[in-house]
Amino acid sequence: MSDTSLGTGTAGAVQATPRPRVQVVPVRGLPLVAAVVVFVVVSIAGNWLWALTFCHVVGGALWTAIDLFVGLIIGPILGRLSIEARAEFAARFMPKMVLLMPTLVLMTLAAGFQLALLEGNLAPSSPNHAWLVVSYCVVGVMAVIALGVLEPANIVVLVEMRKARPDGEIIARLMKRFVFTAGITGVMQVATLIIMTRVATQ
């Protein structure tokens, strides 16, 4: 983020190249999100073991992998790009994250909780109970960071990109926040991996 100073003054206005029209919420993705939500609700309502396992494992794997990849690989690379390059990347990347991440989180947590209940892992006598409570705490910290810091920064960047003259300083400042918090949640995902592999093997 060494070039944040470029964001001040008229040089900060990101307008060097024709920009794609930025959609804050990609409307075409909404039916897919709705389908996933309905599938999760039906799985919970029917205590459908395979579907709950599918939602939890697939959702969790994607959530963890994307968090780690964005936080530890994409983030540092993004931090070294020019503001224009960052803005263009954000315009294409952020709308997808707006739909993808909340859907994966909902899918993983809702199915996981029901799965744990169904398999008796929530019972106080279960050896997995303490591990699951620790996983709630890890997820709780990630939820507060994601919902209180990361998602608002994501939306502000997208709204800024829709303006006739987006300001590079605002985008750089919020992308920095986005990348930093994505890094924290990425590291916390390592704790989740340790906990979940413990739970699966006890």
Place this chain on the structure above:
Amino acid sequence: MTAGQAAGTVVERRFPPVAGLTTVSLAMVVVGGIVMASYVPRRPPLGLPTALACAGAALVLASVFLLSRLRDFAWDRFFVVFRWALLAYVISAAIIGFAFVRDHTRGAPLALVVLMLVIFAADVPLIIAFTVARYSSPPHSAN
């Protein structure tokens, strides 16, 4: 004033700690939810979650009060973002509530879960909408 100077003013303008207070409110509700969830399928003790929910509600009300006193604020943008975010988080909260009902949570624990979910569903849209609107507030609003 150039666009860049105007933008600099927006970044530097001091706002009341609406996002901070609401994030703390969210954290309290999340901790309360963790305490409740850690007792499932048993009946949880309600003292600590109730205290956390009340503190969370007080903080979000304080945020709304501080927000209501703002002048020269991008209210149109705030309400557009708030409306859509509220819709998304009401759906999320409803699914979490459904899971608790499905797992036979009843009576006072269910009422407390619903209260926490209401606070959660208000907190997140408030944080998002405030953060968006503060960067769109005058003098930047001409954009």
